[in-house]
Amino acid sequence: RRAAAAPADDTMWPSDVYAQERLTETQRQMLFAQPLTLEIAPGIIAFHARPDHDEKYLADTIVNGQLVRAPLAAIRRRLKTLDPACRIALCGHSHRAELIRVPDGPVIFNPGSIGCPAYEDSTPPAHVSEQGSPHARYGIVTLGSNGQPDRFEAIAVDYDHEAAARQAEQAGRPEWAHALRTGFMPLPG
Template sequence: MRIAVLADIHGNVLALDAVLNDLRQRGGADLIVNLGDCVSGPLWPRETMERIERLDLPTVRGNHDRRVARDPLDDAMWPSDRYAYERLTAAQREALFALPLTLDVAPGVLAFHARPDHDEKYLTDAIVDGRLVRAPLAAIERRLGAIDAACRIILCGHSHRSELIRIAGGPIIFNPGSIGCPAYHDDTPPAHVSEQGSPHARYGIVELHPDRFEAIAVDYDHEAAARQAEQAGRPEWAHALRTGFMSG
């Protein structure tokens, strides 16, 4: 079985289309899984949501999917979430909120956005000197909690950083990286950045029995995405889309 793994699209329909085209050129997949954070960002939330709805993918709910659907529409709402909220229909926002926290996508394969019990806490990452790095293995094991013994593979996103980690006596954790947002700044204490280091759209392919993992970086018209972010008044997003790094 061949599973394509998508994560953290963040409204970047250009990057999503490039990934889907690359997947077709590689022969497609038996299953495409979407790990959430579908639309939040100053790009094309409505167009992205419509594309995802047509694809009808198994999808888990990310923290920004929840925030777009449920955060109060006030000055405290994060700008990327507000931008998406204002461009989605009420039905689309409800569909985001209704997504499950976890999914068993194949025998022994569990998918979730961040952690199995929380959509916004990091699983494999630690914050060191204001940026995300790989967390100690003991911390990852503790955060993972009790997982069904039959679980061999965990698919997760959220950090926008590609990772492949084997838990001794447990599952392999695979994060393909972000399709549509190659770097971000989070001012939630402690403030930190995540940087993929290039503007490419990232996704993954998992082949089962024998297990094989491939993290893929696809070029696309990131300059067009950056210009869209600039038009929306988000120069920091534009810089991240062009470079894969945060400015400053």
């Protein structure tokens, strides 16, 4: 995420501050210089959140403090800046696994998060994103002989999430530790 490479200020999320403190200046510059979108193969575009914005959800909306799938009309509007030749849109940001075939549009694939299965965002409207398990997630797209996608794999892998949770506690992040252990944010109160 490019936000971790931006100049530090008091509006940065704690996770971005944590990451930024561990990056060298060269790494921060390289990360910040990354393009908003990247065509990784003909018709396959990758981006963090939306093709036009690093911080706004593509396939999600907020309902009762939770991320849920957005209506198709909203997703279509959010894809307007995408090249019409795009047939696969690879994204993240929400940390929630999604596979959506937009009629007369691309397939959107978000495999989920590799190391942050839940988070809380206090930006109005405040909300949480929760995967529901501590597994690290990634995805594989297989193209057929005609160059069209014929397989999308969303993979969840168990790992030593307890060790990661202990690191989060040592860094003063008990809520992150809870998310790493469970895939859920702690209940309020």
